[in-house]
Amino acid sequence: MTPPDASSPGPQQPDLTGRAREQVDLLVVGGGPAALAAATGYREHGGQGTVLLVSDDDSPPYLRPPLSKDYLRGETEECELAIEPPSTFDDADIELRLDIMVTALDAGERTAMLADGSRITYGTCVLATGAAPRPLPVPGADDPRVAYLRSLDSARTLRTAAGNARSAVVVGSGFIGCEAAASLARRGLAVTVVSAEELPQQARLGPEVGERIAGWLRDEGVSLLGGVEVEAIEDARLVRIAGRDPVRGDLVLVAGGVDPQSTLAAVAEADIEHDRVVVDEHMRTSVPGLLAAGDVAYARNATAGRHLVVEHWGEADAMGGIAGATAAGADTSWVRAPGFWTVVGDHTLKYVAWGDGFDATEFVDHGEGAFTAWYSSDGVIVGVATHQADEDHERGTALVEKGSAAP
Secondary structure: OOOOOOOOOOOEEEOOOOOEEEEEEEEEEOOOHHHHHHHHHHHHOOOOOOEEEEOOOOOOOEOOHHHHOOOOOOOOOHHHOEOOOOHHHHHOOEEEEOOOOEEEEEOOOOEEEEOOOOEEEEEEEEEOOOEEEOOOOOOOOOOOOOEEOOOHHHHHHHHHHHHOOOEEEEEOOOHHHHHHHHHHHHOOOEEEEEEOOOOOOHHHHOHHHHHHHHHHHHHOOOEEEEOOOEEEEEOOOEEEEOOOOOEEOOEEEEOOOEEEOOHHHHHOOOOEEOOEEEEOOOOEOOOOOEEEOHHHEEEEEOOOOEEEEOOOHHHHHHHHHHHHHHHOOOOOOOOOOOEEEEEEOOEEEEEEEOOOOOOEEEEEEEEOOEEEEEEEEOOEEEEEEEEOOHHHHHHHHHHHHHOOEOO
16 A cells, blocks of 8 residues: 555656656665565555665664674674674565665655665655764774674674783663673673763663672672763873773773664754654654654654654664554554663663653562662653563553553
C-alpha cells in the first residue's frame, strides 16, 4: 500500500541539467537498526513500492551493542554482527547503497542529493541518521588518535589499539564508557574511568544504582576518578584534570555522550527541539512525506502523552518499524515504555523509564547483589532499574505504562 501523500513516479526522469534522476517510493537514510526496521517494516505492512536504503557506513546494518562488549574483548567477529543475513535485502527487494552520504534534502521537491552528485526523488523519506559521539570540548580531544566509539570502523580501530596497549583512560561514565572500560580491563589493560559525575550514571539512575555500577567496575579492576573536570588531552595519551595529577594511558577513549544528526531535517525545515527531529507517535515530522526514527527523533509516545528523548537500541528498532509501517499506509503508534539492558562485566542492568526525570527513588536490596530501584514523579512510577530481579522488571514495565502509584 502506498501512503496517501507519496508520489509514484516512473523509475527515472531528467533533471534540469538533463542528467537522469533516480526515483524511489521509499528512501531510508541511515545504516542502523531504525533504518533497517523502517525498510523491512514498510514491506511487512504491505508496502509495494521501490525501496532504497542509503548509508554512509561501509557495512550493512549491524549490531552495535557488542562493539563496546564482546567485540571489543575479541570474543565476537565481524561476521557475527549483521542484524540480518545479506539475503534479507534481496528477498525483500530492498536496495542497499553503502559508503555514501545524503548531503541535502529538498522537502518541497522531495529530492535528496548524494555526495556523488546524484539526485533521488522519493515519495516518502525516513531519516534514521542516528547520533554521533559528542566531541570533548577541550584541547587535544580532536587528535585522530583519541578514540570515539560509534561505528564498526571505529570499533575495529579501538580493538586493534587495545591489542597493543597496556593501559587505557576512558573519559565518561555513561553506559558505553562503563561497558568499554570493563571490556578493556578484561583484555588485561589497566583502566581508569574519568568522569564529571561522582558515580557512574548518577544523574540518570541515582546514587544507589551508581554505587552498584561503580562496584562492578572496581571488581573488574577499573579505577574510578569521579567528580572531576578534564582540561586537555595531550599527545592522545595524557589526560589533564583540573586540580589533580594527570592520568596517562596508552590509549584514550572519549565516551561523553552523543549529538543527534539532525542537519538534514533542519535543511528540510522540519521542526527541531533538543537538537532532534520532532515527530508524532507515527514518526511523522512537520514536513509532508518526511518521517524520522531512532536517536535523531524527538518522538511523542502515545502512552506517556508527551515527546521523549530516547537513545536506546530497542527503541530505534521499534521507531523504525513504526516509520516503515506509516510509510506503507498502516496505522501504528509508539506506545511502549522505552528501556534497555546494559552489561558491565558479568552484571546485567535492566532499565525501563520514560527517561525525562524523577523526584524520588526507592532502592530495594534483595541480597546477594540483586536490587530494584523504583523511580517516581509526583507519586507516580516513571521508571524501574533492576539487577537479578526479572519479576520486578516485568512488573515495573507494566506499572510505568499504566502510570501507577509508587509502591
